[in-house]
Amino acid sequence: MLELKVRKIGNSLGVVLPKEVINRLRTGEDQPLFLVEASDGGYLITPYDPAFEKKMEKAEEIIDRYRNTLHVLAQ
DSSP states (O other): OOOOOEEEETTEEEEOOOHHHHHHHTOOTTOOOEEEEOTTSOEEEESSOHHHHHHHHHHHHHHHHTHHHHHHHHO
């Protein structure tokens, strides 16, 4: 477990992530991170956009439903 301190950054508040956290998240400067509310009421920080995952699930449903049509169109 790492302890992070909330710091004033301009007119906002922020936390500085240690290098090992940045490496583990495989992120860097100017890369987006997402703060996701967990089912237990806590939060998770992730580099993966949860909205993108939902869009991909919907796309897979459409591809499955119209597989034959897409195959014909691809020729």
